[in-house]
Amino acid sequence: MREAYHDQLDSIFDDLGGICRRVQVAVGLATQALMTGDSALAERVISEDIEIDRARERVEESGFSLLSLQQPVAGDLRTIVAALRMVSELERMGDLSVHVAKVARLRVPDIAVPDDVRPTIEQMATVAEDMVSRVCDVIISRDVEAAIALGKDDEEMDGLRRRSFSELLSDDWSHGVEAAVDIALLGRYYERIADHAVSIANRVIFVVTGHNPAALAEQ
Amino acid sequence: MREAYHDQLDSIFDDLGGICRRVQVAVGLATQALMTGDSALAERVISEDIEIDRARERVEESGFSLLSLQQPVAGDLRTIVAALRMVSELERMGDLSVHVAKVARLRVPDIAVPDDVRPTIEQMATVAEDMVSRVCDVIISRDVEAAIALGKDDEEMDGLRRRSFSELLSDDWSHGVEAAVDIALLGRYYERIADHAVSIANRVIFVVTGHNPAALAEQ
Numbered sequence: 001m002r003e004a005y006h007d008q009l010d011s012i013f014d015d016l017g018g019i020c021r022r023v024q025v026a027v028g029l030a031t032q033a034l035m036t037g038d039s040a041l042a043e044r045v046i047s048e049d050i051e052i053d054r055a056r057e058r059v060e061e062s063g064f065s066l067l068s069l070q071q072p073v074a075g076d077l078r079t080i081v082a083a084l085r086m087v088s089e090l091e092r093m094g095d096l097s098v099h100v101a102k103v104a105r106l107r108v109p110d111i112a113v114p115d116d117v118r119p120t121i122e123q124m125a126t127v128a129e130d131m132v133s134r135v136c137d138v139i140i141s142r143d144v145e146a147a148i149a150l151g152k153d154d155e156e157m158d159g160l161r162r163r164s165f166s167e168l169l170s171d172d173w174s175h176g177v178e179a180a181v182d183i184a185l186l187g188r189y190y191e192r193i194a195d196h197a198v199s200i201a202n203r204v205i206f207v208v209t210g211h212n213p214a215a216l217a218e219q
Numbered sequence: 220m221r222e223a224y225h226d227q228l229d230s231i232f233d234d235l236g237g238i239c240r241r242v243q244v245a246v247g248l249a250t251q252a253l254m255t256g257d258s259a260l261a262e263r264v265i266s267e268d269i270e271i272d273r274a275r276e277r278v279e280e281s282g283f284s285l286l287s288l289q290q291p292v293a294g295d296l297r298t299i300v301a302a303l304r305m306v307s308e309l310e311r312m313g314d315l316s317v318h319v320a321k322v323a324r325l326r327v328p329d330i331a332v333p334d335d336v337r338p339t340i341e342q343m344a345t346v347a348e349d350m351v352s353r354v355c356d357v358i359i360s361r362d363v364e365a366a367i368a369l370g371k372d373d374e375e376m377d378g379l380r381r382r383s384f385s386e387l388l389s390d391d392w393s394h395g396v397e398a399a400v401d402i403a404l405l406g407r408y409y410e411r412i413a414d415h416a417v418s419i420a421n422r423v424i425f426v427v428t429g430h431n432p433a434a435l436a437e438q
Contacts, residue, residue: 064293064296064300067286067296067300068292068293071290073287074287077283077286077287078283081283081286081300081303084300085303085304085307088304088307169400173396176396177387177388177395177399180396180399180400181384181387181400184400184404185403185404185407188407
């Protein structure tokens with residue numbers, strides 16, 4: 001009985017890992033749609049988000065079933081509740097990818113990102129996608145060291161966000177208000193994707209060690 | 220035993236209601252700081268957010284304690300898990316109020332909101348604060364009708380968001396890129412506060428009826 005129970009708990013984490021990979025693909029494709037003005041790709045990200053939502057529902061059902069049928073003890077209980085929270089965050093990261101895709105779609109046949117801020121936005125997208133990729137590994141491996149390392153990347157994202165603001169607020173900015181607003185919102189979306197990756201990594205630390213990292217309390 | 224248990228569950232909802240009122244105050248004060256360029260008020264919102272975070276931790280502890288000590292059955296289980304999610308959303312709404320306060324603080328002694336978009340932003344703030352106020356009532360009363368009605372206000376927020384975009388992207392916009400970016404981000408923050416209010420209302424519907432409103436699945 002206990003055996004089957006732990007198999008089921010492991011299977012929830014496998015499912016979370018699978019959803020995370022879907023999110024990683026969504027972030028990557030949304031960025032590609034954004035950088036190339038590819039409306040078909042943007043549509044794909046938008047329409048495939050429903051699959052992330054459905055996968056979330058399945059994880060929620062499993063989590064509730066474990067909670068109600070197995071009456072887990074303290075440690076397992078916290079693990080299941082953490083899994084339920086992680087899946088909400090993963091779904092939200094999928095939604096944020098959809099927001100990026102929608103900015104891309106809105107500007108087709110143009111490209112929302114002007115050439116001179118392209119390096120900054122590309123780097124934000126790369127950092128965000130890399131953080132998502134690493135948090136997928138953390139979910140599967142429950143590697144606390146790797147989870148702690150993720151928190152440090154968040155500083156890089158903060159720096160990039162500041163750089164994008166100084167670019168679009170500089171006197172040299174020649175792309176008008178619309179592009180500036182797009183860049184500000186895109187920066188916010190990528191930053192939130194990164195925030196969620198850090199938050200999920202912190203939840204894994206909590207599941208493994210039983211302690212909340214200070215970073216989680218600060219968020 | 221069961222009696223004490225339900226008292227404890229009710230007390231969690233009372234705590235959620237109390238946190239919600241703190242969030243409502245934070246939204247109101249942040250808006251006031253924004254509209255008047257009052258840096259002391261902005262600082263207050265920023266520094267008092269820690270109290271919302273601490274109150275969240277207390278609700279989480281109560282929720283976990285109920286889950287682990289009482290081994291609740293299906294309906295109560297879903298109620299407690301819903302409460303844990305609601306408290307995360309309330310904390311996030313507090314964070315969004317802090318974001319509004321930080322925009323206000325950044326522009327002191329100026330005011331971030333130019334006069335001609337003031338009516339739109341004021342209305343967004345009013346709708347957001349009203350939705351927070353009503354969701355506090357819904358948490359306490361668990362009134363499903365009132366919870367359903369909240370979802371409809373979200374459409375008003377969407378309309379205001381579109382109006383603010385058309386204002387700042389119009390040819391008449393004379394306030395430059397910085398103000399446009401502030402307005403776009405402020406719009407996003409108020410919109411997210413409203414989204415969370417609707418999401419919490421939907422969770423209350425779920426707790427009372429056992430059914431997920433369609434709106435929750437869509438988010």
